[in-house]
Amino acid sequence: MAVIIKTKEQIDILRQGGKRLAEVVHKVSQKALPGVTTDELDTYAYELIVSMGDKPAFLNYKPEGAPYAFPKTLCISVNDEVVHGIPGEKVLKNGDIVSIDCGINHGGLFTDHAVTVVVGETTKESYRLIEAATLSLEAGIEAIVPGARIGDISSAIEKVIKPYKFGIIKELAGHGVGVKIHEDPYIPNYGKAGTGLVLKPGMVIAIEPMINIGKQSITIARDGWTIKTKDRSRSAHMEHTVLITETGAEILTMM
Ligand code: MG
Numbered sequence: 001m002a003v004i005i006k007t008k009e010q011i012d013i014l015r016q017g018g019k020r021l022a023e024v025v026h027k028v029s030q031k032a033l034p035g036v037t038t039d040e041l042d043t044y045a046y047e048l049i050v051s052m053g054d055k056p057a058f059l060n061y062k063p064e065g066a067p068y069a070f071p072k073t074l075c076i077s078v079n080d081e082v083v084h085g086i087p088g089e090k091v092l093k094n095g096d097i098v099s100i101d102c103g104i105n106h107g108g109l110f111t112d113h114a115v116t117v118v119v120g121e122t123t124k125e126s127y128r129l130i131e132a133a134t135l136s137l138e139a140g141i142e143a144i145v146p147g148a149r150i151g152d153i154s155s156a157i158e159k160v161i162k163p164y165k166f167g168i169i170k171e172l173a174g175h176g177v178g179v180k181i182h183e184d185p186y187i188p189n190y191g192k193a194g195t196g197l198v199l200k201p202g203m204v205i206a207i208e209p210m211i212n213i214g215k216q217s218i219t220i221a222r223d224g225w226t227i228k229t230k231d232r233s234r235s236a237h238m239e240h241t242v243l244i245t246e247t248g249a250e251i252l253t254m255m
């Protein structure tokens, strides 16, 4: 496992990129309104990114095992879709919950960020799901103190989710990011504190809890990309790109 420690110069670029990406995701999420198609959101994101002189990181990305290159700028995953939803003709309606996940290449370096937002108003349970995802991401980031290990992040996330009794997806995880969109280390959303790799200043990681109202089991849709919950319950996903510093963590995907 080769974890890349970023240089000062790389960190400056990643800071700029993270700020831009946060802006893109924020702007797109404000357009997630009833009657809007997921393709319209995707086109908007593409235009924002390109107008800043950056490149969408997911467009044409083909990781090992993928059936074909990802065809869009955003991953948009609605309701029982967990992650990697492909934007298209789907029309958003009141009450939907929508994960908007985006990566950009700014100055040759990558950042990755996702939010789950509500279209109009939704159910109490869906709000609780999004709350749990948000709080668990915060807890995961707060677990990064000098000398912390990956297991400390994983355990902090799991601890927040447990009392909600939501399903934590085990097959998907956070990851290193920066030189590539997916790097080592692997960062599960469950685990034991005090275990795993020690985090070092200059590491850049994406932390991304993915949780379901129902069971943790997932399945892949016919398009070969979209991951859905097996029991069709709703799923939420929150993600930040985070820099490990001498004193703790700095969220890079913030406006
Ligand atoms: Mg992402």
Ligand code: MG
Residues within 6 Å of the ligand: 112, 174, 175, 206, 208, 239
């Ligand atoms: Mg990610």
